[in-house]
Amino acid sequence: MPDQLVEVTAPHMDPEEFRRAGHAVVDWIADYWATVGQRPVTPSDPPGTVAAALPTTPPTTGGEPVEAVLADLDAIVVPGLTHWQHPSFFGYFPANTSGPSVLGDLVSSGLGVQGMLWATSPASTELETVLMDWLAHLLDLPQRFRSTGTGGGVIQDSASSATLVATLAALHRASGGRWRDTGIDRRYRAYTSTHGHSSIEKAARIAGLGSDGTRAIDVDPDTQAMLPAALRAAIEADLAAGDVPAIVVATIGTTSTTAVDPVPEIGAICAEYGIWLHVDAAYAGAAAVCPELRWSHAGLEYADSYCFDPHKWLLTGFDCDAFWVADRAELIEALTVLPEFLRNAASDSGAVIDYRDWQVPLGRRFRALKLWFVLRWYGAEGLQAHIRSGVRLAERFADQVRADDRFELAAAHPFALVCFRLRADDDVNAALLASVNATGRVHLTHTRLAGRYTLRMAIGSPQTTATHIDDAWTLLATTAKDLLTP
Amino acid sequence: MPDQLVEVTAPHMDPEEFRRAGHAVVDWIADYWATVGQRPVTPSDPPGTVAAALPTTPPTTGGEPVEAVLADLDAIVVPGLTHWQHPSFFGYFPANTSGPSVLGDLVSSGLGVQGMLWATSPASTELETVLMDWLAHLLDLPQRFRSTGTGGGVIQDSASSATLVATLAALHRASGGRWRDTGIDRRYRAYTSTHGHSSIEKAARIAGLGSDGTRAIDVDPDTQAMLPAALRAAIEADLAAGDVPAIVVATIGTTSTTAVDPVPEIGAICAEYGIWLHVDAAYAGAAAVCPELRWSHAGLEYADSYCFDPHKWLLTGFDCDAFWVADRAELIEALTVLPEFLRNAASDSGAVIDYRDWQVPLGRRFRALKLWFVLRWYGAEGLQAHIRSGVRLAERFADQVRADDRFELAAAHPFALVCFRLRADDDVNAALLASVNATGRVHLTHTRLAGRYTLRMAIGSPQTTATHIDDAWTLLATTAKDLLTP
CATH class of the missing domain: 3.40.640.10 (Type I PLP-dependent aspartate aminotransferase-like (Major domain))
Incomplete structure (x- = not known):
């Protein structure tokens, strides 16, 4: 079967090319984590901005180096992200990740x-x-x-x-x-x-x-x-x-x-x-x-x-x-x-x-691999320290709310979520949320309790420190002053 | 609030530690891919072997370096894997991964x-x-x-x-x-x-x-x-x-x-x-x-x-x-x-x-990131080459089956799966499958067609070449000889 000895060969990435490009991607992530706190937490571009910056059809020929994709990540994708790992992301619930988790998941991807x-x-x-x-x-x-x-x-x-x-x-x-x-x-x-x-x-x-x-x-x-x-x-x-x-x-x-x-x-x-x-x-x-x-x-x-x-x-x-x-x-x-x-x-x-x-x-x-990496890196004590940090920061934030007569706590905060509101109408509270989020310096979300508009401050990102909590509170308190002043 | 200024700090992996450990994990994967073809495709240890080698409770204190986990991966986990990316894995359907896919998914994990x-x-x-x-x-x-x-x-x-x-x-x-x-x-x-x-x-x-x-x-x-x-x-x-x-x-x-x-x-x-x-x-x-x-x-x-x-x-x-x-x-x-x-x-x-x-x-x-990395690396032409490679290798294998009177093709093979069997009873075919799989040199699976036990040779791993197909065929043909000889 001589004609069949001519094999069709796809341009697979060989292990050495993967090693080189993999180091570049790891570096890109390390740099992202080191700088994420300096970015706006949320993007401000209107719907369609990211899509409009991308070709409408895939490339016919491949061979683009990974660095070219990383450059487009920086130019097109990252500006369109809500940064869930940002130390001032306080929306929804946290979606933690961590170095050991990423590495365990990388092993999972590599083993396939x-x-x-x-x-x-x-x-x-x-x-x-x-x-x-x-x-x-x-x-x-x-x-x-x-x-x-x-x-x-x-x-x-x-x-x-x-x-x-x-x-x-x-x-x-x-x-x-x-x-x-x-x-x-x-x-x-x-x-x-x-x-x-x-x-x-x-x-x-x-x-x-x-x-x-x-x-x-x-x-x-x-x-x-x-x-x-x-x-x-x-x-x-x-x-x-x-x-x-x-x-x-x-x-x-x-x-x-x-x-x-x-x-x-x-x-x-x-x-x-x-x-x-x-x-x-x-x-x-x-x-x-x-x-x-x-x-x-x-x-x-x-x-x-x-x-x-x-x-x-x-x-x-x-x-x-x-x-x-x-x-x-x-x-x-x-x-x-x-x-x-x-x-x-x-x-x-x-x-x-x-x-x-x-x-x-x-x-x-x-998926067990990422858990394995996380549990061995942190141990029970490290995980406890992470949870306790979130609870302490939530107490800190709640104390600030409690100390300001314009505000009220809207629910208990047994963990690391604080629900609060201005003692004002729903539309003032909605305006407060919209205003602070529009700065790009924090991201909070809301709920309704017994029909009343309520802000949620969900703490728990690994990079969040007391400074981020205090800055968020200062922003809320200052913005409230502007909203409440006729 | 002076007492609250004492923050509880969890031992998070900082970006520089991630950079260092990330390079090590990338290297580990590159080495795995470079050597996967030399491993047995499937493990031979009985159920419970991996679990028995692991502690029954998580560590109390953390701080284990990633290298310690990689060492346990080598010692405990990898010997217990069926290697889906092995060039002689022919079971089920392929579950391809590739360098660009792993890197796109790594970015996804890192962004979180x-x-x-x-x-x-x-x-x-x-x-x-x-x-x-x-x-x-x-x-x-x-x-x-x-x-x-x-x-x-x-x-x-x-x-x-x-x-x-x-x-x-x-x-x-x-x-x-x-x-x-x-x-x-x-x-x-x-x-x-x-x-x-x-x-x-x-x-x-x-x-x-x-x-x-x-x-x-x-x-x-x-x-x-x-x-x-x-x-x-x-x-x-x-x-x-x-x-x-x-x-x-x-x-x-x-x-x-x-x-x-x-x-x-x-x-x-x-x-x-x-x-x-x-x-x-x-x-x-x-x-x-x-x-x-x-x-x-x-x-x-x-x-x-x-x-x-x-x-x-x-x-x-x-x-x-x-x-x-x-x-x-x-x-x-x-x-x-x-x-x-x-x-x-x-x-x-x-x-x-x-x-x-x-x-x-x-x-x-x-998950779109891994697709983006893959499509830009391979382009349409690269993906076509990969598919055509699988189809050609399946044709090559089917030709070998067809040329051996002891065997028969059990179905058409329009893509890269070849169904075949010995012209013999079901138990002989089941024994053939068990024998070749027990060598650890290949892994095939089976199905039943109109009630008859049929072997499935699913081709499509990126590392699979004509040599792996020919070696698999030689193993099947040789094993069949032993089975059919009274």
Whole structure:
């Protein structure tokens, strides 16, 4: 076959070229981190600016050096970013990353292995199982979630997906094991508080319950935490109507205010009625690395599933949601599909974990590596120091709010989010937010509490220091003065 | 507040330490790539080996240098990997990565931005929209999928998630726009061929239809492609029974054999009955970068949605599934949930894309960067060369199978997968697979065709050359001799 010896060769980047270009990209990131605090936190260009600066079609011939792409990153992309790692980014919740996380993820990219089955890369599965047990140990989670018993943990991309997977397992249980074959009954009901995350309603919708299938339970107006009596009343009303309560999602650290639902009372109700309890601690779960903040996790022994996001406040880059179930067999039974092309001796033996059965997608990246790098770099003590730093800075900011009669705190701040407002109308508060954000020196976001416009100051970026907090407060206080002066 | 000036400081990795450690990790990856071909493709240790080599709890104090983690990678993790980037990895489908992809993803990790909304990092959204148009241009996809019209593309983690999202949009359409509020009707039906991917049944299950809600349509025994007449018959039978056909998933390049469903005929049927057509080209979509392989995409103008995986055969690391819809408004209406804490002026204006409404999770990584690096490094011509290399190597292997009377080709090989078997019983073929895989010199997987055990040789790793193909064939032929000799 002489003609076939002439191989078509694509211009792959060889290992030495990768080594050279890789050093350049690492340097670019180091420089970005060293200077991110000097940039505007948010861009000010109108929609379409970045797109307009790019060609509309891809290059025909390749071979552009990586440096040319880095130059375009500097010229086109970076000016269009909201800088989530900026020390004065106080929006939403933090989305921490860190040097060790980036390096662990780089190893994952370089290895390029697929961990969908144990057999498709055993170390990927086993390191993940061990790391999830490490995290459970760090947070002092109940034994029922550890892989040494009937439970176990898995990395999902996000808390949204964790909630979806929990919802599906709950429906399977509620159906007596028929759900996977016969589908849902529209009378199934999901419950969360009016402050539960939007992903809970979205999960119920994806699962086929419709938004109408989710019951929004009232919260205590003072604490923004779910009222157990209201939950019980909703369950009783649904049962009386012939509906089937399938899942309750309680939140430790709600998005609006970081309120903590009373999980012990909610869990007792779920146990009484035989309802799946999922606990969503997407943001505040990280706080449980500190013993003094573990009060927030009381009642977790009632939960059938639990998740938190190391990619929020635990220095591990997105995507990394840590999700546990108390009964892994139940989850796997709900989600498994086994085509011939995935069958293998190890799976058939039942002795291994195939994480594809714990999630929506089939394929999976080796995400345990970034956690491994992070936990070994920081250790439990380093992670505790990071959390404590955020809590202390939030206390510092709250003290400043409290000391200024024009302002008021709008909610408790048990973690590192401070909700506050001017003692003024909603439009003045909205103008305050717009004004400070327009400076590019800070970025805050807002919510509504009992209908009132409220500013959120979410602290937790690794680069944030007391100086950044004080500068933000000075900017807010000064801007308020201008707004309140007729 | 003097006591608060004492800040708690976590031991963050500073930019200079990151620079130094980053170079070390880049070097580690370059060395891995330079030597991966010398390693056994798969590990041979029993389940539990990696886990047993790791501590059961995380370190209390941190500060371990990155080099210590790299040493454990070498000692514990790498020996437990199946090496998907190995030139003699021929299992499943390829999961290509490449130098530029790893570097683009490294930038994404370093920036650590969240692209859930346009406002949360405008450049992330705009680069993704542009890159999806670039990909549509590269594959010559119908205009209806371009962002310049009513359609548009988005990066999903995997084809499984793309199928799920397509299914949800289809259900919303089938319900006349009521699905998002009132939930599903269990009479909705999804259709795919008996060779459709397991994720199609899984998506229907997640959406609440149950596995019973999916109809598996017969394939042509010679081509393994869906029989349009059988599809029509199934639709008619369901309609007669009062069921509601909601979605048909056609496949370009099935997992077992890379069969191509007759999309023109299937599309005409979907149009006739008003059924959503999703086309899953997870593996073979990449082939459409080559004009001579675009015959496989005939009929795509009928599709309501389409996806392929750059993370399979297009040199872009997992996760990167490219998913398009013809009507983005329909998708967004199905999936959007808008809590107050995500409201912002740009979204309210309707002038921007918020990709969170195009997917299951809320958060999203800046995945367009790796595509950008890949397309600029390779250009259209470089990607075509990569695809053609795989096709040529598959032809070379198939010629060797064809020339050996003991073997037979089990299916056509239009792309870079060759299905073959010994003219012998299933157990002999299973023994052949087990024997060659046990050497660690190659890794192949299997499927069943019309009930018969069939070996799959999936070619496409960037490092694979004719020598690796010839060595694999020699190993198979030699092993077959031992098996067939009494």
